[in-house]
Amino acid sequence: MDRDGAPTPDQALLGTVLRLGDNALILGQRLAEAMTHGPELEEELANANFALDYVGQARMFYAYAAELEGGGRDEDYYAFRRDGHEFRNLLLVEQPNGHFGDLTARQFLFEQFYLLQLEALARCADERLAAIAARAEKEIRYHLRHASQWVVRLGDGTEESHRRMQASLDDLWRFTGEPFAADDVDAAFAAHFGGPDLPALREPWRERVAAVLAEATLTMPADEWMDGGGRQGRHSEHLGYLLAEMQFLQRAYLDARW
Amino acid sequence: MSAAQSQPARDAALAGRVREILAGVPDPEIPVVSVVDLGIVRGAHEEGGRLVVDVTPTYSGCPATEVIEADIAAALRRAGWKEVEVRRQLAPPWTTDWISEAGRERLRAFGIAPPPGSRSLRGPALPVACPHCNSTDTTRLSEFGSTPCKSAWRCEACREPFDHFKCI
Numbered sequence: 007m008d009r010d011g012a013p014t015p016d017q018a019l020l021g022t023v024l025r026l027g028d029n030a031l032i033l034g035q036r037l038a039e040a041m042t043h044g045p046e047l048e049e050e051l052a053n054a055n056f057a058l059d060y061v062g063q064a065r066m067f068y069a070y071a072a073e074l075e076g077g078g079r080d081e082d083y084y085a086f087r088r089d090g091h092e093f094r095n096l097l098l099v100e101q102p103n104g105h106f107g108d109l110t111a112r113q114f115l116f117e118q119f120y121l122l123q124l125e126a127l128a129r130c131a132d133e134r135l136a137a138i139a140a141r142a143e144k145e146i147r148y149h150l151r152h153a154s155q156w157v158v159r160l161g162d163g164t165e166e167s168h169r170r171m172q173a174s175l176d177d178l179w180r181f182t183g184e185p186f187a188a189d190d191v192d193a194a195f196a197a198h199f200g201g202p203d204l205p206a207l208r209e210p211w212r213e214r215v216a217a218v219l220a221e222a223t224l225t226m227p228a229d230e231w232m233d234g235g236g237r238q239g240r241h242s243e244h245l246g247y248l249l250a251e252m253q254f255l256q257r258a259y260l261d262a263r264w
Numbered sequence: 265m266s267a268a269q270s271q272p273a274r275d276a277a278l279a280g281r282v283r284e285i286l287a288g289v290p291d292p293e294i295p296v297v298s299v300v301d302l303g304i305v306r307g308a309h310e311e312g313g314r315l316v317v318d319v320t321p322t323y324s325g326c327p328a329t330e331v332i333e334a335d336i337a338a339a340l341r342r343a344g345w346k347e348v349e350v351r352r353q354l355a356p357p358w359t360t361d362w363i364s365e366a367g368r369e370r371l372r373a374f375g376i377a378p379p380p381g382s383r384s385l386r387g388p389a390l391p392v393a394c395p396h397c398n399s400t401d402t403t404r405l406s407e408f409g410s411t412p413c414k415s416a417w418r419c420e421a422c423r424e425p426f427d428h429f430k431c432i
Contacts, residue, residue: 058327066354
């Protein structure tokens with residue numbers, strides 16, 4: 007912290023990189039959990055591909071965080087040795103998979119945000135982070151096309167699929183305020199590195215989401231009470247179960263190697 | 265290499281030699297194309313007797329990334345370099361536009377429709393020609409295929425299914 011308590015540039019950069027890594031890892035793990043539960047073979051493959059991309063992105067972010075921190079931690083430490091309160095991911099990505107409509111809604115709402123975030127990060131002043139973001143942006147653009155198509159297919163599908171897709175959106179909507187609620191880390195990162203102005207991404211996000219929902223004949227839920235706290239380490243109960251499974255081996259057999 | 269050569273000429277000769285050797289290193293998942301065909305070998309230079317090769321990974325989640333790097337290092341060690349370092353170069357990000365013409369031809373002959381151009385990721389999709397009969401009357405069955413880099417298609421003319429290398 008500097009004198010007025012705001013994060014230093016180094017802290018803002020590390021904090022931002024870890025939050026990005028945590029979003030990618032936790033969503034990657036959720037998608038990995040969904041394997042063998044896909045509605046059809048093509049979706050199985052798609053899902054496995056998404057999970058791989060996210061875990062790959064998480065590794066790039068964590069490897070960079072480890073270098074920034076310079077304290078001998080590595081990718082595996084960030085993934086397997088931290089407790090829930092040390093994770094800084096959005097609440098949205100840790101929400102359980104539910105049924106295919108829930109998973110699709112989560113993917114769609116998050117990736118609409120993540121793509122905007124990556125587009126901005128690809129122009130930030132930190133070269134390494136900009137390079138990772140430019141790499142990831144292409145992948146997320148491809149994912150999002152897939153998620154959007156499913157929102158339209160299910161929304162504008164049968165009466166049953168429409169009803170369930172709408173319910174999935176309604177359920178998850180309370181997690182769509184958190185991505186745009188900037189805290190002191192985001193403010194410092196924006197000030198020192200030209201990072202994204204998160205609150206300003208809200209409007210483009212709404213426009214992009216609204217366009218797909220209109221095509222899907224779905225109704226955009228009203229902005230009522232919004233949940234938050236994940237990026238400060240306050241999580242829903244779901245994260246603990248996810249970590250218990252993901253971290254089991256490394257917790258039970260410390261320093262286990264393949 | 266003669267001492268009379270200038271540094272840039274020596275660098276170019278070295279990079280050329282490295283590319284020649286790496287043209288014999290196949291992609292582990294699509295072995296008909298080499299790592300040079302894929303366009304992921306970005307450059308090579310020597311740093312105090314050590315050979316440094318810059319490689320740009322394809323997809324973040326590509327499980328073959330580490331295998332590719334190990335294969336590249338092994339091929340160069342076999343060619344006589346004692347110390348080889350494969351460096352990951354993230355920027356600019358890899359695009360399928362970097363796949364060579366020869367690589368595209370080899371993909372097609374193998375039954376994989378090569379990527380038409382990365383601009384189809386942002387704009388309207390470009391037509392994908394069937395690698396078997398060359399018809400562009402084709403339908404995408406799934407955005408995703410047997411590896412992270414491919415999508416699954418069907419030709420409406422010859423009715424054959426085929427893989428298409430995704431454009432990114």
